[in-house]
Amino acid sequence: MPGGDQEPGRYYVGVDVGTGSVRAALVDQRGSLLAFADQAINKWEPQFNHHEQSSEDIWAACCTVTKKVVQGIDLNQIRGLGFDATCSLVVLDKQFRPLPVNHEGDSHRNIIMWLDHRAVSQVHRINNTKHSVLQYVGGVMSVEMQAPKLLWLKENLRETCWDKAGHFFDLPDFLSWKATGVTARSLCSLVCKWTYSAEKGWDDSFWKMIGLEDFVSDNYSKIGNQVLPPGASLGNGLTPEAAKDLGLPAGIAVAASLIDAHAGGLGVIGTDVRGHGLTCEGQPVTSRLAVICGTSSCHMGISKDPIFVPGVWGPYFSAMVPGFWLNEGGQSVTGKLIDHMVKGHAAFPELQAKATARCQSIYAYLNSHLDLIKKAQPVGFLTVDLHVWPDFHGNRSPLADLTLKGMVTGLKLSQDLDDLAILYLATVQAIAFGTRFIIEAMEAAGHSISTLFLCGGLSKNPLFVQMHADITGMPVVLSQEVESVLVGAAILGACALGDFTSVQMGRLGHREVK
Ligand SMILES: Nc1ncnc2c1ncn2[C@@H]1O[C@H](COP(=O)(O)OP(=O)(O)O)[C@@H](O)[C@H]1O
Ligand SMILES: O=C(CO)[C@H](O)[C@H](O)COP(=O)(O)O
Numbered sequence: 001m002p003g004g005d006q007e008p009g010r011y012y013v014g015v016d017v018g019t020g021s022v023r024a025a026l027v028d029q030r031g032s033l034l035a036f037a038d039q040a041i042n043k044w045e046p047q048f049n050h051h052e053q054s055s056e057d058i059w060a061a062c063c064t065v066t067k068k069v070v071q072g073i074d075l076n077q078i079r080g081l082g083f084d085a086t087c088s089l090v091v092l093d094k095q096f097r098p099l100p101v102n103h104e105g106d107s108h109r110n111i112i113m114w115l116d117h118r119a120v121s122q123v124h125r126i127n128n129t130k131h132s133v134l135q136y137v138g139g140v141m142s143v144e145m146q147a148p149k150l151l152w153l154k155e156n157l158r159e160t161c162w163d164k165a166g167h168f169f170d171l172p173d174f175l176s177w178k179a180t181g182v183t184a185r186s187l188c189s190l191v192c193k194w195t196y197s198a199e200k201g202w203d204d205s206f207w208k209m210i211g212l213e214d215f216v217s218d219n220y221s222k223i224g225n226q227v228l229p230p231g232a233s234l235g236n237g238l239t240p241e242a243a244k245d246l247g248l249p250a251g252i253a254v255a256a257s258l259i260d261a262h263a264g265g266l267g268v269i270g271t272d273v274r275g276h277g278l279t280c281e282g283q284p285v286t287s288r289l290a291v292i293c294g295t296s297s298c299h300m301g302i303s304k305d306p307i308f309v310p311g312v313w314g315p316y317f318s319a320m321v322p323g324f325w326l327n328e329g330g331q332s333v334t335g336k337l338i339d340h341m342v343k344g345h346a347a348f349p350e351l352q353a354k355a356t357a358r359c360q361s362i363y364a365y366l367n368s369h370l371d372l373i374k375k376a377q378p379v380g381f382l383t384v385d386l387h388v389w390p391d392f393h394g395n396r397s398p399l400a401d402l403t404l405k406g407m408v409t410g411l412k413l414s415q416d417l418d419d420l421a422i423l424y425l426a427t428v429q430a431i432a433f434g435t436r437f438i439i440e441a442m443e444a445a446g447h448s449i450s451t452l453f454l455c456g457g458l459s460k461n462p463l464f465v466q467m468h469a470d471i472t473g474m475p476v477v478l479s480q481e482v483e484s485v486l487v488g489a490a491i492l493g494a495c496a497l498g499d500f501t502s503v504q505m506g507r508l509g510h511r512e513v514k
Contacts (some may be wrong), residue, residue: 019295021469024065027500037068051113067247082492084263094166119148170240172257185194185224231495255496261298262487265290293458311398329397329438386410398441
């Protein structure tokens with residue numbers, strides 16, 4: 001954030017809702033993180049591939065973490081609030097009460113999460129239309145986007161959900177509505193997940209063709225007919241009710257939100273790399289790929305002109321950096337896959353006990369164990385005959401095939417801690433090869449990428465970072481501020497107030513390399 005020309009003591013609050021937890025940060029006008037808090041959130045998997053959450057739980061967690069980060073601060077110095085979140089689908093009735101998205105009729109579970117794959121039949125039918133909007137999602141719509149999920153609700157929960165629904169929100173937009181009472185949607189969520197065009201708006205023919213003509217006839221009031229750029233100020237700011245919930249002053253500015261990956265991308269893609277001898281120092285920002293690595297990994301590359309990359313989402317105009325086109329590659333499960341492989345292994349209890357005895361995280365322990373067993377050879381050589389295919393939850397990019405499954409080759413009968421460590425390494429390598437595969441597809445279509453900028457929970461894992469550098473052959477830049485996604489959210493708050501004139505100004509050129 002810009003410093004020097006502003007009086008001291010201006011604070012912004014950023015709230016980041018990830019898949020597994022909600023985080024809040026208090027950030028000053030220089031972009032420094034002054035306080036951080038997080039809290040885990042509930043998830044339900046009532047059937048295989050059905051993943052649900054509760055908007056009330058998530059809002060309550062936002063309130064808890066926000067109250068924690070502003071403790072001891074003069075509340076009058078807090079000027080703005082910004083949210084980012086995963087792109088999950090929140091369903092409310094006409095009076096804004098939660099509606100069930102499940103056969104059990106449990107209205108507490110009113111969110112279909114982004115990684116939910118229930119709408120397989122619906123997405124196949126949508127893709128079979130070959131409608132022109134599909135060109136802007138890499139040629140194939142993902143089951144993780146909102147149109148197939150909406151169609152599933154209409155076809156499967158007509159009476160209990162669809163007919164009663166008044167509002168379908170992307171989670172980031174739900175949060176900004178909850179804070180302000182304003183139902184305007186962010187351009188980021190509508191363009192990236194709902195087929196809205198920044199240039200042409202909604203395409204009536206698409207919704208009619210897929211059987212969701214209901215939205216056209218009511219002028220899109222349920223899914224958004226007022227659209228604002230991320231960072232735009234919403235209504236009269238924080239409502240008295242939300243202010244009480246969050247422990248913040250009523251009336252402070254609240255910004256139109258971003259999807260979490262886009263907040264992270266904005267947070268790192270403009271990092272100031274001067275003085276580090278990196279190739280990208282003299283190159284345009286379009287040579288950078290931001291990779292946001294959490295439960296999933298998202299690969300965000302920008303361009304001046306639209307680039308159509310088969311199997312890679314976009315091109316999306318102004319959805320992340322204003323005035324630039326965005327392509328978004330992705331791997332649906334990365335952190336979740338590593339956790340799955342490690343926690344499901346027979347040697348996991350032994351790993352847990354040994355890591356606890358050393359006061360280390362399981363991943364720090366595994367990394368040091370790999371160092372020990374590799375002896376004099378490079379760590380990568382430990383996996384010469386063990387290989388993982390990482391598409392345990394389908395392939396988001398560049399194959400865009402939700403039917404793909406995972407695979408491990410080279411297994412033996414032994415299942416000791418060495419085997420677990422090597423399986424973990426092979427999983428990390430497979431994920432890094434997935435990133436390389438995505439980069440190759442983006443480059444074949446016209447991108448020219450030279451440097452990776454990583455953030456998210458997995459970027460705290462040195463092995464994950466090193467494997468990405470080794471396998472892509474590109475330098476990896478990490479920001480000094482580990483919680484880049486949260487700083488991105490706080491900067492939205494600063495934009496809403498007018499402390500920055502655009503999100504781009506808030507981001508580009510103000511971050512430093514670690
Ligand atoms: N210090 C760390 N070392 C290794 N892995 C980590 C570390 N911190 C977080 N992770 C991994 O990162 C993933 C979660 O990242 P996060 O950005 O918090 O996810 P989300 O935003 O999806 O909730 C998990 O798989 C977790 O195991
Ligand atoms: O689809 C996405 C962004 O477009 C993300 O994968 C989704 O929002 C989940 O993010 P995370 O892995 O950080 O929880």
